[in-house]
Amino acid sequence: MLQSIRAFFAQRQVLEVETPVLSNATITDPQLESFVSCFQNRDYYLQTSPEFYMKRLLAAGSGDIYQVARVFRNDELGRFHNPEFTMLEWYRLGFDHHRLMNEIEDLLKVILQLDTLVIHKVSYRDAFIKQMQIDPIEADIHTIQTCAEAHAIEIPQGMNLDDKDMWLDWLMVEKIAPGFAKDSFTFLYNYPASQAALARLDTDEPEVANRFELFWGELELGNGFYELTDAAEQRVRFEQENKARSLQGRKTLPIDESLLEALESGLPDCSGVAIGLDRLLMLMCKAESISQVIGFGEELQA
């Protein structure tokens, strides 16, 4: 797998890079929990993805780059989750997210050694309209609740009933993703702007963001962005995420000023994606649990 990935990028003249695993700032995403370590009395975080350092390289003029990195996420353990896993992340200058999705398709063909590959592609909005007859971007919270009730969707214990994004996330895992074609790949693209993360908003439809995810059946394999290059907008999003963290009674995290500086100095127009290689390996060898494809992975599962 690693050999075919390296050959693929070498042929396309994408440079392999390595960046630090430890950083004094980390992602503020309220849904991610970083491991914290300590060095000379300062907190250092184990990367949840190599994104920030790689963007600093891009801003410094690296050109197209990729990395195979070990990443760490606390509190994530299960059949499809392990607190450390291997991520393939790459960035392509001048690509929008659709062009990057095409390249992912090419890479999957090489890794899976297939001449043809069926990949479904559906927008976030259309997926909801098709399966639940609801427009997830336009719908207000009341419409969503009524729709969930009409589809007899169970309400999880602890659900924040007034949180639209939490509802959308729940409908996604309970109804939308399970409806994706089994045993094949699906790209879901143009997420609601409220779930933009580090993606830019669409120029024609600013209510959606140029973010996409790759699924195998209902299992998420990767996430990509037509990258946000606006430093001010990125700072606002980090601050909002920190606000959401403190509303949940959790610690706020230091914002990565070096990344924002890099964005200010100019991140080239680019798209990037991160793919979980362990999950890809799972489907290649039909593994039941991620621990079967990670060396000594069963030790944490006990």
Add this chain to the structure above:
Amino acid sequence: MASYSTNEFRGGLKLLLDGDPASIIENELVKPGKGQAFNRVKLRNLKTGRVIERTFKSGETVEAADVIDVEMEFSYNDGEFWYFMDPNTFEQVGAPDSAMVDSGKWIKGQELCTVTLWDGSPLMVTAPNFVELAVTETDPGLKGDTAQGGTKPATLESGAVVKVPLFIEEGEVLKIDTRSGEYVSRVKS
């Protein structure tokens, strides 16, 4: 009251759900890529034995059920309660029929049973995996038929009826697997 966060969920953990104690059978973390994570949990209601499925927003805390397993010796049954004694503390508890499930028919006295206590009172009693009981009633044995697979019913001293090989006689002591309710072997006296 103690409680558990969803990230502590694992098989065997005892929670209080709708006022009933329940034991986690399976816990699966589901996450829509980026975004809110949820835990899909399969649990067994320890009062009714029924399996239920529940979903929790990850990070939720759920009250723990004060449920513990204690090895206790069966003393006697007074027709209403089954009495068990802790061999170390000599403490006694009385379990109602409902807590006995199938266990009552395998015990005659002094067997070490697993008593599941909830807030100190017996919720469920599990008989030892293997018990040795004498046959009180069965049709006469057929000599020489040791290899054929035929069986006949036999009543044991605890009241249970099990299928036994044709050569078994009244008065013989048998080893029984209580989980399957099957005859294992004769016990040499």
